[in-house]
Amino acid sequence: MKIASFNINGIKARLPRLKEWLAETRPTVACLQEVKSQDENFPVSEFEELGYQAIWHGQKSFNGVAILADGTAPVEAKRGLGINGPKEGEGEQARYLEADVNGVRVCNLYLPNGNPHPGPKFDYKIAWMKLLRERLQELWAQEIPTVVLGDFNVIPHDNDVWAVKAMQNDALMQPESRDAYFRLLDDGWTDALRTLNPRGGVWTYWDYQAGAWQRDHGFRIDHILLSPECADRLVAAGVDKDHRGREKASDHAPVWVELRD
DNA sequence: ATGCCTAAGCCCCTTAGA
Numbered sequence: 001m002k003i004a005s006f007n008i009n010g011i012k013a014r015l016p017r018l019k020e021w022l023a024e025t026r027p028t029v030a031c032l033q034e035v036k037s038q039d040e041n042f043p044v045s046e047f048e049e050l051g052y053q054a055i056w057h058g059q060k061s062f063n064g065v066a067i068l069a070d071g072t073a074p075v076e077a078k079r080g081l082g083i084n085g086p087k088e089g090e091g092e093q094a095r096y097l098e099a100d101v102n103g104v105r106v107c108n109l110y111l112p113n114g115n116p117h118p119g120p121k122f123d124y125k126i127a128w129m130k131l132l133r134e135r136l137q138e139l140w141a142q143e144i145p146t147v148v149l150g151d152f153n154v155i156p157h158d159n160d161v162w163a164v165k166a167m168q169n170d171a172l173m174q175p176e177s178r179d180a181y182f183r184l185l186d187d188g189w190t191d192a193l194r195t196l197n198p199r200g201g202v203w204t205y206w207d208y209q210a211g212a213w214q215r216d217h218g219f220r221i222d223h224i225l226l227s228p229e230c231a232d233r234l235v236a237a238g239v240d241k242d243h244r245g246r247e248k249a250s251d252h253a254p255v256w257v258e259l260r261d
Numbered sequence: 262a263t264g265c266c267t268a269a270g271c272c273c274c275t276t277a278g279a
Contacts (some may be wrong), residue, residue, distance in 0.1 A: 115279065
């Protein structure tokens with residue numbers, strides 16, 4: 001089965017490109033981030049026409065996550081990690097959705113960006129990552145075959161970015177962000193793209209600004225982590241890079257893993 | 262030191278992204 005993650009940056013603006021990607025690459029499971037739409041506006045019928053069933057956790061203007069499954073209904077297991085946003089009186093942001101599909105637990109996440117650093121948004125990012133780790137430790141203890149994927153907003157290594165200097169003050173590669181990410185890996189999760197591309201140089205994001213795509217000024221922040229049961233089934237992992245270069249593209253490219261059945 | 266570019270919502274500019 002193929003499990004994919006795609007930060008679409010607005011489902012309304014991206015719908016033609018998103019449907020095109022689903023039809024061309026036909027993932028078994030597609031996890032979406034930055035849906036940027038309220039629940040009642042989620043275009044579920046558009047996906048049903050393509051043979052996908054879906055669950056979603058929306059929010060007005062920002063954030064929002066969804067899980068699509070080919071020919072079957074994702075069975076929701078958890079919605080949100082139980083942490084409020086960084087603004088006074090703000091409720092929980094729509095950043096986490098977990099479901100079972102074909103015997104695999106899929107954890108779809110849109111991790112807080114954390115800029116500017118330092119500040120309350122960065123503190124929120126680190127707190128969010130701590131709660132994520134606790135949730136993943138629960139799943140680990142239950143020995144559930146699990147895939148954790150999405151926009152982590154963390155550049156793990158220096159060779160995951162086109163120029164370290166350009167990003168060194170950014171929340172995406174602060175030592176605290178990286179430490180929190182590596183604590184997850186130390187718990188035993190396998191970073192699928194890293195495992196198959198240990199020398200780095202694989203990007204999943206290119207900024208809209210300053211000709212970043214044309215200059216290949218990108219970095220890797222969309223990740224797919226595998227529990228041991230899933231890591232044993234890993235046959236391939238990749239980035240659908242050409243989808244970043246199309247008209248009205250997201251600033252992220254889709255990432256995916258292929259697991260043996 | 263800042264804008265570069267894009268999306269959404271609401272009012273044509275602001276907020277947020279990374």
